[in-house]
Amino acid sequence: MSDASQTLRGSCLCGAVTVAVQTELPRLRACHCDMCRQHTSGMFISVDTVPGTLTVEGPAQSYASSEWAERGFCGTCGSTLWYGTQADGVRHPAAGLFDGAALGEMTLEFFADECPQGYALSGDHRKLSTEETIAMFEGDA
Template sequence: MKTEEKYHGSCLCGSVSVSAHIKSKSVDACHCGTCQKWGGGPFFAVECGDEVNFEGEQNISIFDSSEWAERGFCKNCGTHLFYRLKGEEYYAVPFALFEGHDDWEFSGQIFIEQKPKFYSFSEQTKNLTGEEVFAQHAASK
């Protein structure tokens, strides 16, 4: 269920602004190897579907990270802006880009089998392996 409120934020240097209707106030973590390499740890994101708008698009670089997805970042300050599925209007946006994120809930973790053993979170979340993520995505098509 989409929230009615539109969320706004920007990258570190302010060159790129983002506004989006998030699907819910649920934050998920991805532990896949690509996300870990991209950000030095898990990728904490909110699902935005296709209702994401960027200002300062000339400052966005896009990296083709796999056969099915690409990642966007600010070419000036390096801030991660989104993970996007190719051929679909699906965006996962780092929750911390948005202003006012104190009342959000950490609800899920994916690629849980790739999470390094040296950390764990105390919150009880829905955990999916990479295989389960791909199966769930295939079933929704």
């Protein structure tokens, strides 16, 4: 972790779960995959953080949504808390937990070709197709 990192603090809708995490630059990432849209009723937006720095206090629960991923939520109000990969234990916190979405800039969209017709993100950032996203997670991109 560099000297330029900062601590972000946030909470779920009801305040029962609080989180803290380190970030060097609060960049946002959006995912349009079927599971993220089903879990959040829209895209899932996370904040890029320093791996291993997320701390969670309160009635957080997780659901193994696939063989390789989990989704965290508040056991009281149901707010989305994180998306995590089970193999390495990395959790990507939901941007909505932090005031102003941590004032982050959108830098990357996963499964951009699966984005519903009803909305689209503006801006000049990287947009990965399903094929490109899978290749990235498999280590080919």
